[in-house]
Amino acid sequence: xxxxxxxxxxxxxxxxxxxxxxxxxxxxxxxxxxxxxxxxxxxxxxxxxxxxxxxxxxxxxxxxxxxxxxxxxxxxxxxxxxxxxxxxxxxxxxxxxxxxxxxxxxxxxxxxxxxxxxxxxxxxxxxxxxxxxxxxxxxxxxxxxxxxxxxxxxxxxxxxxxxx
Ligand code: ATP
Numbered sequence: 375x376x377x378x379x380x381x382x383x384x385x386x387x388x389x390x391x392x393x394x395x396x397x398x399x400x401x402x403x404x405x406x407x408x409x410x411x412x413x414x415x416x417x418x419x420x421x422x423x424x425x426x427x428x429x430x431x432x433x434x435x436x437x438x439x440x441x442x443x444x445x446x447x448x449x450x451x452x453x454x455x456x457x458x459x460x461x462x463x464x465x466x467x468x469x470x471x472x473x474x475x476x477x478x479x480x481x482x483x484x485x486x487x488x489x490x491x492x493x494x495x496x497x498x499x500x501x502x503x504x505x506x507x508x509x510x511x512x513x514x515x516x517x518x519x520x521x522x523x524x525x526x527x528x529x530x531x532x533x534x535x536x537x538x
Contacts, residue, residue: 376524377415378408379450380443386422387441394430396437403443409450409523413501421497421505424490425454425517431484433458433514450523455516461509469507470495 380403391399411418429439436457444451461469465476475488498505502522509515
């Protein structure tokens with residue numbers, strides 16, 4: 375399935391804004407074309423939901439979430455940043471593992487199984503993309519996704535025009 379990434383990003387972003395009015399959500403996009411990625415729309419939605427859900431869940435004090443998007447010739451990059459509790463260097467290596475949860479006692483009351491990030495990683499890598507994490511305890515986290523662009527709408531239009 376060919377999915378217009380930014381349409382999905384905008385939709386999920388707006389959903390979260392509605393569901394969590396106590397949070398300030400900002401979106402900063404440097405994407406001016408309409409990049410198309412080979413991914414099931416549902417799968418892309420699911421990954422964004424996992425990352426945004428976590429950002430909400432693990433930001434107890436500063437309720438601010440920043441989403442940014444950029445593109446180059448071959449890829450589209452999406453970053454989700456929170457200013458929550460953050461993750462230690464040691465745990466950054468482990469949070470993508472199945473069932474891994476930082477500080478089980480603390481996160482038990484937040485629900486979850488420690489599966490979200492492993493699912494997100496499996497999905498993104500299944501589509502030849504990459505997911506990475508940069509974090510610092512007490513300062514917050516940034517999750518970055520990179521996905522290969524198949525084509526953008528403008529190119530498809532140009533092709534149609536030359537065919538005609
Ligand atoms: P679920 O299975 O519902 O997703 P979960 O949130 O525990 O549960 P993951 O999404 O895989 O599972 O996250 C694994 C662990 O990584 C979490 O338990 C939490 O400790 C840590 N973590 C994930 N995202 C963040 C974040 N944005 N800020 C701080 N810690 C995080």
